[in-house]
Every structure is written in C-alpha cells, then in structure tokens.
Amino acid sequence: xxxxxxxxxxxxxxxxxxxxxxxxxxxxxxxxxxxxxxxxxxxxxxxxxxxxxxxxxxxxxxxxxxxxxxxxxxxxxxxxxxxxxxxxxxxxxxxxxxxxxxxxxxxxxxxxxxxxxxxxxxxxxxxxxxxxxxxxxxxxxxxxxxxxxxxxxxxxxxxxxxxxxxxxxxxxxxxxxxxxxxxxxxxxxxx
Numbered sequence: 001x002x003x004x005x006x007x008x009x010x011x012x013x014x015x016x017x018x019x020x021x022x023x024x025x026x027x028x029x030x031x032x033x034x035x036x037x038x039x040x041x042x043x044x045x046x047x048x049x050x051x052x053x054x055x056x057x058x059x060x061x062x063x064x065x066x067x068x069x070x071x072x073x074x075x076x077x078x079x080x081x082x083x084x085x086x087x088x089x090x091x092x093x094x095x096x097x098x099x100x101x102x103x104x105x106x107x108x109x110x111x112x113x114x115x116x117x118x119x120x121x122x123x124x125x126x127x128x129x130x131x132x133x134x135x136x137x138x139x140x141x142x143x144x145x146x147x148x149x150x151x152x153x154x155x156x157x158x159x160x161x162x163x164x165x166x167x168x169x170x171x172x173x174x175x176x177x178x179x180x181x182x183x184x185x186x187x188x189x190x191x
Contacts, residue, residue, distance in 0.1 A: 013096070019039055022158075039155075041083060047096040056119065060102070115128070
C-alpha cells in the first residue's frame, strides 16, 4: 500500500511541474486570481509543505536551502505562495525536487504506521501516522494541481493532466467554443 500511495504522490508532483513547461517567467509568476494564485507560487508552496509534513513531522532536519528560505523569506505573510524576483523558476523547481527527495527518504525509511507530530495542527490532532501524512500530501498536491490546471488554461489555454495524457474530450477550438457557449446559455436560462 505504501508504494501505491507514494506513486500517486509522484504522479501529482510531476503534473504540477508540467504546468510550468513552455511558459515565460512572467507567465509562471503572473497572479491570475484576485487572491494572487500563480503557478510558480503553487510549486513553491508545495515544496515548503512537503518539507514540513515529511521533515518536521518526523523529526528530520531541513536541507540548508530550505532553512535559508525559512529564515529570510517566510516571515512575510503568504510568502510561500509566490516567488520573489530574486528566486528563479529553476531555483523554485529545484527546491521542489529537493523536497521530493527529502520526503521520499522519509517515506522509504518508515512504515505506514510510524507516528509523527504536526505541530501546527490542533493539539488533539497533532499525532499522525506516515499513512495519514501521505494521504494529506496526495490530497494537497492534487488540490493545487487543480488550481494549476485552471491557471494554466487562463494563461494560454493549455489543458489536461500532462502531455500525452490530457484526459480531455476530443474537440477542436470550434467545438470547445460551441460547448462553452452552450454552457453559458444554460447558466443564463437557469438564472
């Protein structure tokens, strides 16, 4: 079961990074919602979350790069949700991949029933198993992959899970325009 859960996490991670492919620095960082949601920020957030859930929770030290980020940049509210001008896309992707390695080491070294502690959760819920943390990270990563799907579509109309497995209806631009128009009509009629 651990291998299966780990595989779902790996797939979700790769799906997140695919959303950055072929975009300019601006497009990766561009706030696309009123709350500032942007692709590179989602990746940075997930890197930090993985370090926390698979590091702190199980008493593992952070690699130097994360400790530096935490000390210098995390004091600002919501700073995990966007990349500064000094943080390159490459450095954020590398941070995420390093978080994967750190998490993967925790996953490999522990059984699903290994107990850890999530210090920022309510006291009565802090004690968790690796199984619980894996499920949490799969849900968290897929949740943000859904955000990334929408943000990427808004940027350049690219859609789907990943290249070669878009998981979308087979329709050309005209079909999608007609489909959207039909949905708009239905929405207006229902109002």
